[in-house]
Each structure stands twice: as structure tokens, then as C-alpha cells.
Amino acid sequence: MSSKIEYTKQPIPANWTKIGMILTVLGLALVGASFAMDSTRATFNSILGMMFIISIGLGALFTIGIEYLAGAVWSTPYRRVAEILASVVLIVPIFAIPGLIKMHDVFHWSHAEALQDAILKNKSAYLNTTFFIVRMVAVFIIWIVFYFIFTKNSEKQDITKDQKLTKRNIKFSALFMPLFAISLTIMAVDWMMSLEPHWFSTIYGVYYFAGTFLTGLSFITIIAISLNERGLLVKGLGEDHYYSLGAMMFAFVNFWAYIAFSQYLLIWYANLPEETYWFINRYEGSWAYVSYGLVFVHFVIPYIILLPQPAKKDPKRLKLAAFILIFAHIYDLYWLIMPTYTKQHGIEGMVFSFYEIAFPVLIIGVVMVWFGIMSKNKNLVPIGDPKLQQAIDFHL
């Protein structure tokens, strides 16, 4: 049954970079306009953008780590796509710049008078500007270091076919997992939860993780399936190999719903004013529709699309679900971040205009261009990986 791995390196479709360029230019124009017109609102959106691009890069990095750690075979043919996508963590720091410059406009706790507030005073050991930046730098370093470790080992294997490299990466991913959990939680808490510094939810990091992994997975799904349809991946990949992508997405759609609902149920039941006001902010005026919409966009619709078994093999439906999930994550971040903005500025109900589109457009464009650059001199499949043959032979 086993045959030789048939792979020849071909460049990714040229129009991807072209579309990416167009989106980047468009995004840059929108971002420039929004900073010129209302820099505070633009800064809030830059945080949305940063959390979104973190989700793309870190979600991909996590799939690499979890594949090594779990010894997963099904995802091996897609691992190089994930590795190239994970290189996005290299450009994440750029998107932190607006938030850092305009820190006092968005982070209430960073003001000097915040120390007069008893609660913020008690939190100031953690929530202070210096420690905030130290944490951020440490987190970026962790991600970038592990990105280089994983990819260098994996790419070396293309040539040497040395199985020891797999073993080495397994050890590193065991080290990476706890660091990943902590660093992701730190970023979610620091950059999103601390926008409303009085409020707290212990499940916040897990909630953000659910969206992160789904986003990474959705990007991998779209890219891998599109490449494979053009025959740019290894020969012999087909519907049976898509199945696990769909199953994983389906599982994490449920995971997200489970976590989101747990958070809501506990706060709703306990009914403590210091916790409920966060949800009430997202329930007032037109925000209520955004909240209801979230349930559908992030759970009901993808759930129904992915439920039937054939859907998990059908490239069309898989891509549709992945697009919806990427949109859902942006929607989710909007729902997490923007009500704080409207509340702080006494705006009634939700706000939505080109400000909110600017960063997602820019980021999707940048990621497409970046993917083109980073994939240039690389194979699109880890052809030296000992598990690759087994993965290709897989049948449902």
C-alpha cells in the first residue's frame, strides 16, 4: 500500500499576495483615517486587531505544539502550513504599538489617580505600567523563541530525515504547553480584561483560548484545502484527510460554547453586582442584539454547518465554516472590547463604522502577504517527517 511521497515544491498562487497587498493598502488607509479622526476609538480597535492577529499566529503555533505532544498523525501533512502561519507571531509586536502609545486613553488603571480607588490600589501590584510592559515583552519572546525552535527543527528534518528532531520537538512542546497557557492568559487579561479593571472572570483566558484555537485552525483549514485543491501539497491528500480538520473545528465550536456559557451561567446565577455589570453593559440598548448575535455566529450556525458527517469532508462546507469562524472571532473580540469604549465615552448602544473594519482588513491582508513571503523558500509539507507516510495512507 505504501508508496513514495510525491512532492515537488511549487510557489503558492500569485494572486494571494496580490489580494493581500490590496487589502493591506486598503487597511492601512482605513487605519490612518481612523487615527486621524478619533484616535481613542482607533486605539481600542488596534487592541481588537492585535488580539486577532495573536489568535492567528498563536493558534497555529499551538496546533504545532499539540501535534507533537499528542503524537497526532492526521495533522502532519498540514503542519508546514501551520508553521508558516505561526510566523505571524513575529509581526504581532507591531500591533501593540498604538496601544502602548495611547495607553492612558484606553487603560483606566494606568492613570495616576487610579490609585485613589481602593480596588485598583490593591490590584496595582500587578496592574502597573512597568510590569505590564515587562510581561508583554516576556510573552512575545516566549512565542518567538518557540516559533524558531519548532520550525528550525522541522525544516531541518526535510533534508536530514532525522527522527531525533521529532523527539526534540516533542520535548520542547511539553515545555511550551504550560508557557503557552500562561502567556495567552496574560495577554487576554492584560489587554482585554483590564480595559474594565474592576471586573474579573477566572475563565477569561480559557475563553480567549477557545477563540484563538478556532481561528488558527480555520486559517489552516482554508489555506491547506485551497493549496491541496491546486495540487500544491503532497499527492494523495483528500476528503478523508480533511475530516479531522472538520471534526476538530466542530469540537472547538462546542468547547467555545461550553466555556462562554459557563462564564455566563455562573455570573448570572451568583448575581453579584461587581460581576454582573460587565454583562449588563453588553445587554444595554443595541448591544443586546450583538450579544444575541454572538450565540448564533459563534455557535449555532457553525454547529449546524459542521454537524453532519459528510460536511466534515466536504471542502466547500469546511471552508465556509472556517470563514464563518474567523468572522465569529472578530465579532467576539468586538463584543469583548467595544462595549467598554462606548461605556467610557457615554455613548448609548453599539457603535459600528469603518473604524471597526480597518484593523481586520489590514490584518488579513498582512497575513496573506506575510504567508507569501515566509513560504517562499520552504516546502509546503514536512516531507522529512516520519509520520507523513502514515498520515497519507489514512482512510476513514
Place this chain on the structure above:
Amino acid sequence: MSKNLFAVAGLFNTPDEIIKASKAVNKQYKKFDVNTPYPVHGMDSAMGLKSSKLGYFALAFGLTGMLIALSLMTWVTTKEYPLVIGGKPFFSLPAFIPITFELTVLLASIGTVLSMIFIFFKLPNNSHPIHDTNYMKSVSNDKYGIYVLAEDDNFDAEKVKALFASLGAADISEILYNEDDLEEDVQVYQHFKIFDKKFVVGLLSIVVVVSGLAYYMLNKLFYMAPYNWMMTQSKVIPQAPVSDNFADGFPMRNPVEGTVAKGFMPYEYKGKPEEAEKNLINPSEVTPENLALGKIKFDIYCSPCHGYFGKGDSRLNGQFPNPPSLHSEKARNFKDGRIFHIITDGQNNVMPGYYKQLSRDDRWAVVNYVRVLQRSLNAKEEDLK
């Protein structure tokens, strides 16, 4: 007992061979089946199987569970037994979700397994010609088997054997069945006798053993005496001379002095008619309902002595001193408070107090009714206008 041909079976050594074999068989025959010791990947498409309908059963059962949970909880919490819990509305969807989820999953899984066993596997149909054959022993151990049914339109035993041989079968055999095992008037493929003696005996002995074990374990092995502290706790025993609740032999303590029972207001003008007349103010509102209440109470409690119209025409035939008429000038000039006082406290140790029978509101209603009676004989000027 005549033996008929059920199918021709072939055994293969590797999963790759069985996949190749089922692809080849699938091209020529429709009625065939494959048996492997474990699920072999890629078998569904090799056999040309359509995707199973079992998923629809799961969906239907899951939705049923969801509906039952939601409607049951809605009915209980809003109609049958509404309780305020944590200040939440009776219909609180978030609180229902966990249970709805549980019941959805429970019904979906139980329903799926049961419909698989009963509909797809056709339980209680427990006998099949491939049982107790060498073929069955091999495929449940280390071989991969395929058999083509004699019922198939293209079936020809020799051709099937030749096909298996050309595919490299390790062993080729015929599977036979007894005419007697067949239920009447049915297709061979579908139905064999339901109640095999061995099966029934086996089932019965399982039932006996399991229920016996359960009984023994719960009632003997793990038996625990139920809590009996309700029998031994200190309590009041009716007719017992003393109680051991307190040292003085009383079962309960007297209420602290000045304790007022719930809903009771002490009467502060006992034996002080003048003060009552001065201070008490009629709080009731004169309405038809109030007067009707007053009439009822008056007729019950006052009329035996005072007569239905308060004329003092007692029905007691001299067993009790006749009261004076309530229409006297004196009685008409009583303030409401005075009449209230007389009803509450009695008068001159002759008329008894009625505070035990009549609530405050009742008493004021009677006062109002007495006023009506009085004005029926001595109308005020304004009544005539």
C-alpha cells in the same frame, strides 16, 4: 433436516487483502458482507456502503430529549410549582440549559444504541447461519472474512469460489443452514428463529444471577441500619407525666413577658370605657361589603340577646337578663369607640366580651351595622333629603 447453502465465504490474512477483495466483490455482487476483528479504515468505501442512517435516529432522539427537558422544566417552574429561586424569574432559560443538555445527550445516546441494536441489528433475532462456524471463529480472532449470499442474483457458488481464490483467499468455505431454523414465509437473509433454546436459557440465567446478586449485595452484604434518631431524639410524648426537655418537666418554655402573637394587637382600654370612647377612631370604610359583613356577624353573635333589630327582644326566653334597646337615646349617642369597647370588653359583667369570636375588622363592621339599625328607626335629618 435438510441443509441449504447460505453463502460462500472466504478468509484473508491482511486488511489490505480484504479491502481489495471487497472492492472486487462489490463490482459483481450486491448481497455480501465483511467481518473483521476490528474496524478497518477505508472499508465503507471499499464495500460501497452508503453513510449510515443511524445519525438521523440520534438527531431525532436528541431533539426529543431537548424538547422534553425544556417543556418539563417550563411547566414545573411556571405552572405546576412556581418557586422563587434566587430572585430569578420563574422562566429562567440559563438555568434550564445544563439539564436540557444532559437530557439531549442522554436520550440521543440511549436512543442511538437501542435503535442500533433493535432496528439495525434486528434484535431479538439472535440466530444466524454464520454463528458457530469456523469462519466466525477466524474472523473474530485474526482473519478478515467476506461472504457472498446465495440469494444474490448473480450468485454461482463455483464462480464465487474462483473469485476468492484469484484474490488470494487463505480459506474458502460454504456456509449452510437448517431448513427448520427458518421462520415461515420469510427471506433467508432476513429472519432466522428468534427463540433459540440456548439463548433463552442464557438470558434467563443472567436475569436470575444478576437480580440475585443485586438483592444479596444491597440487602445483606452492604446493609446499613437506617438512621433512627427520630425515634430517640428528645421530644414530647403525649400523656407522659413529665418531659425530659427541661429540668422543670415542661416540654416547652413560656413566651417572654410582653410577647405578642403574630397578627394580634393587645387591647389597651380593658375596663376603661370612657377612655376607649374618647380615643378609638373607627378605621373602617362603610361599604356595602363591610355592612354585609357586619350584618352577618351581628345576626350570629348579637341577635340572640339584642334581637335582629337591636330592640332588646331576646330569643332566650328569660334565661338571661334582657338587654336594653340599642335604639335608646343613650345608645344612639355612644361614639363608635364606645360600642367597639362594649363588643370587645362586655358591659357591667352582664354582657360578655366578644373579642375572641370577632376580629378587629369584624367588630368595626358590627359597629357600622349597629349604626345602620339605629338610623333605620331614628333617621337623621340628612338621611331624609
